[in-house]
Amino acid sequence: MKIAFASKDNIYVNQHFGWCEKFFIYEIDATKSYFINEIDTSLKQDSEIDKLNYKISCLDDSDIVYVLQLGPKASAMVKSAGIYPMQSSGDTQTIKEVIKALQNMMSTQTPLWLKRVMMRGKK
Template sequence: MKVAIVSTDGKVINQHFGKASRFFIFEVDSCGKIQFLEVRETIPLCGSADEGHADDVLSRIISLISDCEALLCSRIGSRPQEELRKHGIKPVEAPYFIDEALKSLSEVE
């Protein structure tokens, strides 16, 4: 399972979805093995007035992480949660260390 994570440092899930300027992409296999894949840069949803309508920015962000099954962030609003779910991405508020959150997520799956 691929997971997109909102983080400023790649260690802690410490950022609101709307403030994300990048997503750390991880793969968690069926045995719980965690592998870092890449960082994907984006324009943050909040404060994106210069980049077009917020709905357009949200669509671009969802497209950027559309191959992921889950998104982990410290906080997320109801509208982005709804849109992510429509695209098959499970939003999870998990303000923890990335490795802890990924292990917990793999245990649930």
């Protein structure tokens, strides 16, 4: 499963989706994870819709996008693109903590939403 993290530093989930200039892409399963790519999304766009579409197109076929904040319009657009949006609990939550929490969910009683995301990623 691929996860795109909105981050300034590849340590913390500390960027708002619409203002994020970099996404860090990880591949994870229940036991391991590895960093795939850093994606620059700093290219300026003319309109809000263009900006959101551009950022979504940069997510490298991610299954989940994990951000500090996500507005309602962006959330709807991300979902329409087949990506599951998630918000962090604060700007001190680390990418490693999120990965560990997701792996724990994957290896115990996996919630229905995560099962759906995992199945979509296998298609």
